[in-house]
Amino acid sequence: MKTQEKVLDVKGLRVSFFTDEGEVPAVDDIDFYVREGEVLGIVGESGCGKSVTSLSVMGLIPSPPGKIIGGEIKLNGEELTTASEKRMRQIRGNDVAMIFQEPMTSLNPLFTIGNQLMDAMLIHKMGNKKQAKQRSIEMLKLVGLPRAEELMNDYPHQLSGGMRQRVMIAMAMVCNPRLLIADEPTTALDVTIQAQILKLMKDLNTKMNTAIMMITHDLGVVAETCERIVVMYAGKVVETGPAVEIFKDPQHPYTRGLIQSVPDMRYKKQRLYSIPGNVPKPGSIKQGCRFADRCEFAFDRCRQEDPPLYQTAEGHSTRCFLFDEKEETAHDNRNTVKS
Amino acid sequence: MTTETLLKVENLKKHFPIRGGILGKEVGSVKAVEGVSFEVKKGETLGIVGESGCGKSTTGRMLLRLIEPTEGKVYFEGQDVTKLSTGDMRKLRRDMQMVFQDPFASLNPRHTVEKILEEPMKVHGIGTSKERKQKVRELLEIVGLSSYHAKRYPHQFSGGQRQRIGIARALMTQPKLIIADEPVSALDVSIQSQVLNLMQDLQKEFQLTYIVIAHDLGVVRHISDRVGVMYLGRMAELTDSEKLYDKPLHPYTQALLSAVPIPDPLYEKDAVVLEGDIPSPSNPPSGCAFHTRCPFKMDVCSQKVPELREHEPGHYVACHLYTEEGSAAGQNKQPLEEGKYE
Numbered sequence: 001m002k003t004q005e006k007v008l009d010v011k012g013l014r015v016s017f018f019t020d021e022g023e024v025p026a027v028d029d030i031d032f033y034v035r036e037g038e039v040l041g042i043v044g045e046s047g048c049g050k051s052v053t054s055l056s057v058m059g060l061i062p063s064p065p066g067k068i069i070g071g072e073i074k075l076n077g078e079e080l081t082t083a084s085e086k087r088m089r090q091i092r093g094n095d096v097a098m099i100f101q102e103p104m105t106s107l108n109p110l111f112t113i114g115n116q117l118m119d120a121m122l123i124h125k126m127g128n129k130k131q132a133k134q135r136s137i138e139m140l141k142l143v144g145l146p147r148a149e150e151l152m153n154d155y156p157h158q159l160s161g162g163m164r165q166r167v168m169i170a171m172a173m174v175c176n177p178r179l180l181i182a183d184e185p186t187t188a189l190d191v192t193i194q195a196q197i198l199k200l201m202k203d204l205n206t207k208m209n210t211a212i213m214m215i216t217h218d219l220g221v222v223a224e225t226c227e228r229i230v231v232m233y234a235g236k237v238v239e240t241g242p243a244v245e246i247f248k249d250p251q252h253p254y255t256r257g258l259i260q261s262v263p264d265m266r267y268k269k270q271r272l273y274s275i276p277g278n279v280p281k282p283g284s285i286k287q288g289c290r291f292a293d294r295c296e297f298a299f300d301r302c303r304q305e306d307p308p309l310y311q312t313a314e315g316h317s318t319r320c321f322l323f324d325e326k327e328e329t330a331h332d333n334r335n336t337v338k339s
Numbered sequence: 340m341t342t343e344t345l346l347k348v349e350n351l352k353k354h355f356p357i358r359g360g361i362l363g364k365e366v367g368s369v370k371a372v373e374g375v376s377f378e379v380k381k382g383e384t385l386g387i388v389g390e391s392g393c394g395k396s397t398t399g400r401m402l403l404r405l406i407e408p409t410e411g412k413v414y415f416e417g418q419d420v421t422k423l424s425t426g427d428m429r430k431l432r433r434d435m436q437m438v439f440q441d442p443f444a445s446l447n448p449r450h451t452v453e454k455i456l457e458e459p460m461k462v463h464g465i466g467t468s469k470e471r472k473q474k475v476r477e478l479l480e481i482v483g484l485s486s487y488h489a490k491r492y493p494h495q496f497s498g499g500q501r502q503r504i505g506i507a508r509a510l511m512t513q514p515k516l517i518i519a520d521e522p523v524s525a526l527d528v529s530i531q532s533q534v535l536n537l538m539q540d541l542q543k544e545f546q547l548t549y550i551v552i553a554h555d556l557g558v559v560r561h562i563s564d565r566v567g568v569m570y571l572g573r574m575a576e577l578t579d580s581e582k583l584y585d586k587p588l589h590p591y592t593q594a595l596l597s598a599v600p601i602p603d604p605l606y607e608k609d610a611v612v613l614e615g616d617i618p619s620p621s622n623p624p625s626g627c628a629f630h631t632r633c634p635f636k637m638d639v640c641s642q643k644v645p646e647l648r649e650h651e652p653g654h655y656v657a658c659h660l661y662t663e664e665g666s667a668a669g670q671n672k673q674p675l676e677e678g679k680y681e
Contacts, residue, residue, distance in 0.1 A: 045527035046498075160616045190390035191554070192613045195598035199612055217528060220557075220600030243604045261532035262602050263561035265584065271539070272561065274532040278497045 006074075007179050007211045008034040008057065008096075013071035015052050015061060017282075024283040026052040028235040029071070031309075034179060037209040039202075041226030041243065043216060043258075045279050048232040050215045054181045057213075058098055059088040076178065094124045097172035101184040103164035107156040113140075113167055114152030120174050139170040143200060162193035166200065173204060180204075183215045198225055219262050223247060228315075231255050234280050234290035237309070241316030251318040253295045289321070297322060345516060345548050346379040346402065351411035353397050357621060369621045371397045373572035374411070376647065379516070384542065384549040386563030386580065388556055388595075392620055393569040395552045399518045402550070403435055404428055415516070433463045436509035440521035442501030446493040452479070452504055453489040459511040478507045481544075483537060499530035503537065510541065518550045523558060535562055556599050560584050568592045571620055571628035574647050578654040588656040591629045627659065635660060 015027040027049040034040045044050045055061050056068055059080060073080040075096060083091070092098075100106045108116060117136040121127060127135070133152070140148035143166040156164060165185065172180055182201065186194040202225060205212055214226055222229060222243065229246050231239040231254070239252040250256040260273035277294040289295070292302040301321055310323035352374055359366040372394040379385045389395045400406040402413055404420060413420045420431060436459075439445040446455055456475045460466055466474065476486035482503040493501060502522065509517050522538065523531040535558065541547060553559050559566055560580055567577040568589065576589040587593045597611045615632050618624055624631050630640040639659050647657040 045529060162616055190617065191556070191595060191598045192390065193616065194600075195612050196614075198600070218600065219528070219602040223602045223604045223606075224600040226604075247602065247604050258528055259602065261529055263532070263535070263555075263557035264602065265557040265560055265596070265599050266601065266606075268560055268580070272532040272536055274536055275529040276533075278499060279527050279529065 005036045006033045007036050007076060008213070009072075009074040010053075010057070011072050011074075013053070013056060013073060014069045015049070015056055016067060016069050017065045018067065019065055025235055026066070026282050027056070030232070030235075030237045032230045032237060032240065034211045034213055036178070037205070037211055038228065039205055039212045039214060039226045041214045041216065041222040041229045042232060043219065043222050043229060044232035045217055045258075047234070047279055047282050049235040049282070050232050051183055053232075054098065054183050054213065054215050057181060058092060058096065059083070059085075090124070093120050093172075093177070094175045095177055096179045096181065097175070097177040098181040098183065099165070099168045099172050099185050101187050103161055103168050103188065104156075106168060107164060109156055112153050112155055113159075117152070117167070117171050117174060120171055124175050126175060135174060136170075139174050140167070142173070142204075143167075143170045144196075145170070161189055162196060165189060165193075165197050169197075169200065169204070173208070173210070176208065177210060179211045179213065181213045181215070184217070185214070186221060187216070187218070194221075201225065219259060231258070234285060235282060236290055236319060238291065238320070239316075239318040240309075241313070245313065245316055251312050251316070251323065252291075252320050253297055253322075254291045255318075257294075289319070343381045344378050345381045345416060346550075347412075347414040348378070348398075348402070349376050349412045349414070351375045351398065351401055351413065352409045353394070353401060353406060354409045367621055370572050370623060371620055372401065372408075373623075375569070375572070375574050377567055377574065377577060379548060379550060381515075381548055382542075382546055383564040384551060384562055386559035386566040387550065387552045387569060388554065388559050388566060389569035390554065390595075390617055392571070392617055394572040394620070395569050396520055398569070399437075399520050399550060399552045402518060403432060403437055405437070430463070433459075433512040434514050435516045435518065436512065436514040438502075438505050438509050438517060438519040438522050441525055442498050442505055443493075443525075445505055446501060448493055450492075451489065452491055452493070455493070455504065456489075456508050456511055459508060463512055465512065474511065478510055481510075481541070482507045483533075497530075498526050499533060502526060502530075502534050506534075506537065506541070510545065513545070514547070516548045516550070518552070520552045521554070522551065524553065524555060531558070538562065556584075556596065568595065571618065571623050573628060573644075573657060574655070575629065575658070576654075576656045577647065578656075582654055588650060588654065588661065589629075589658050590633050590635050590660070594632075594634075627657075 011031050013027055013030050017024045017026055042050045057073055061068065068081050114136060118132040121132040121135060137148045137152060140151055145151055145163060145166050186197050189197060201212060204210060216222060226243050229243050230237055233254050239255045246255060247259065250259055257273060257275040261275060263272060275294050288303040288305060289307050292298040307319050307321045309317045309319050311317040312323055351372055353372040354368040354370050356365045357367040357369060375398055387395045397406060401408045408421055415435065420428065423431060453475050457471050460471045475489055479486050479488055484500060484503055523534050526534060542549060551562055563580045565578065566580045566583045568575045570591050576592045587596055594611045594613045597608055601608065613632050618631060626641040626643050627645050630636045637659060645657045645659045645662055647655050650656045650661045
């Protein structure tokens with residue numbers, strides 16, 4: 001089923017927020033793509049720019065103060081950064097849909113579930129009221145909700161968190177988008193409910209061939225659902241590659257540290273690895289590699305120059321001077337990273 | 340670790356009233372905690388896990404009487420704290436301190452770190468002003484901050500640093516027991532491991548006893564010696580952390596463990612996806628509260644509440660599969676003993 005065709009292709013995207021204290025770059029020159037029918041994970045900690053990235057694709061950056069200041073976002077070949085608001089409205093919900101972290105706040109409490117589900121279809125002129133209702137009920141059944149017909153007349157407060165997230169997914173899928181952006185879709189849910197939602201999203205991915213861009217901080221969720229991963233740190237992509245490879249052989253010192261600092265439920269370690277220091281505030285590091293201050297392998301060059309992405313294997317690249325072939329000091333260190 | 344019991348909890352209950360109508364009459368109650376018993380030994384870490392609404396936080400707060408228990412007893416070093424007057428209770432809190440989840444909400448934004456940290460000592464009348472200030476600086480260094488941070492305000496710190504301040508505050512009165520309610524859940528992954536390591540170091544240094552309440556099963560396994568699993572106000576299973584994770588007995592524990600995403604794409608697990616939602620604690624199911632979602636449900640499960648019993652030495656479980664009524668009726672016992680689903 002999977003083709004090499006790119007549903008979403010982001011190149012050199014830069015997003016800044018213009019505040020009283022000056023320009024704060026939230027996303028700084030990032031490239032990534034999502035292939036048709038694949039699940040891409042975007043991982044990172046707070047302030048790394050992962051949510052800003054997803055909002056830029058949807059054209060939902062609050063402006064002012066935010067602004068896309070460079071780069072291109074191509075959805076099915078169409079440029080989104082220059083698209084008119086009218087065109088964006090047609091695209092949102094139709095070609096690309098999004099689900100959010102808080103299923104409690106992303107549904108309107110004053111309208112019934114049915115009303116909100118049918119709205120999307122009516123706006124995009126996918127049929128008349130009767131067809132919209134028919135399709136909404138189908139969607140509710142598809143996402144595994146019981147008594148779909150009655151649910152159409154229920155209000156969001158009558159549903160549990162897991163059910164609300166299912167409704168959100170149904171709403172996102174109602175126009176059959178080619179790309180679904182999920183921003184921390186299970187963070188607010190309990191573990192057993194999280195398992196249900198992740199299973200549902202994977203099923204929809206295989207059944208309807210919808211590509212999913214999964215934004216999360218939870219490495220477990222990524223490992224379980226994604227085929228490829230983009231790791232972000234302080235507004236930059238620091239590593240990207242197939243999930244299996246990144247977990248087996250992480251290249252960037254940050255990725256390595258992140259994977260090692262997660263307590264694994266399968267066995268008990270005496271002591272957890274921890275990355276020293278704090279997550280930097282966006283825009284606070286102006287020069288050199290953003291991770292240099294917390295990196296145990298950092299050398300002089302890391303603090304002066306911004307490293308480019310080095311390709312280390314087919315489809316796997318990392319933004320770290322340790323992988324510069326010309327860098328001699330790096331050579332020994334790289335072996336230490338690997339060992 | 341000694342075998343001396345520091346804290347003993349017996350049949351602890353909390354029912355929150357639901358009021359309704361014009362006169363505000365009590366029309367029902369939310370049974371947040373419904374008869375929980377456990378013991379904590381000196382120097383150990385007891386983890387309490389469970390999903391939202393299972394009563395784990397309410398239990399933690401009742402131990403300190405930040406919420407008054409409806410029923411039950413809490414013995415701290417042999418003394419029943421539920422009988423103490425407010426004044427005596429306050430004195431006792433010197434030995435029992437709490438670390439809260441949200442490092443943003445639990446520190447007063449108008450006070451300097453020095454003032455925040457000094458407060459517990461002042462309340463308990465420990466030391467002179469000079470000694471207290473000295474101690475503040477010492478503890479800041481111990482939790483990995485610097486003494487010059489004393490003059491700063493909470494907003495000048497990151498989440499991880501604030502949680503360190505919260506921990507320092509709990510340590511100011513040199514307590515014996517620290518109850519930590521979701522101490523790392525608001526933190527980033529790279530910061531989470533720093534705080535967990537700090538808590539372990541402090542435990543060794545000051546011979547602390549911890550009760551760690553959390554929903555993250557990985558975190559709980561990492562830090563706990565023993566773990567209790569709660570479901571809808573009751574303890575479902577309680578045992579050593581190794582035993583619980585390697586050979587869970589209760590069907591809920593088994594499902595919970597299998598639901599946790601493992602950070603390894605090549606790991607294949609026997610996925611048990613539980614159907615349905617957690618029932619409301621205001622109207623819990625009859626009998627065993629888990630029977631509505633349990634794959635091994637028997638008739639007896641909806642009729643009788645299973646008691647928490649010692650199935651193997653040190654391994655307590657509340658499930659009819661392991662009681663006499665259950666095994667008399669129980670055909671399903673076989674797959675469970677394997678510790679797996681088929």
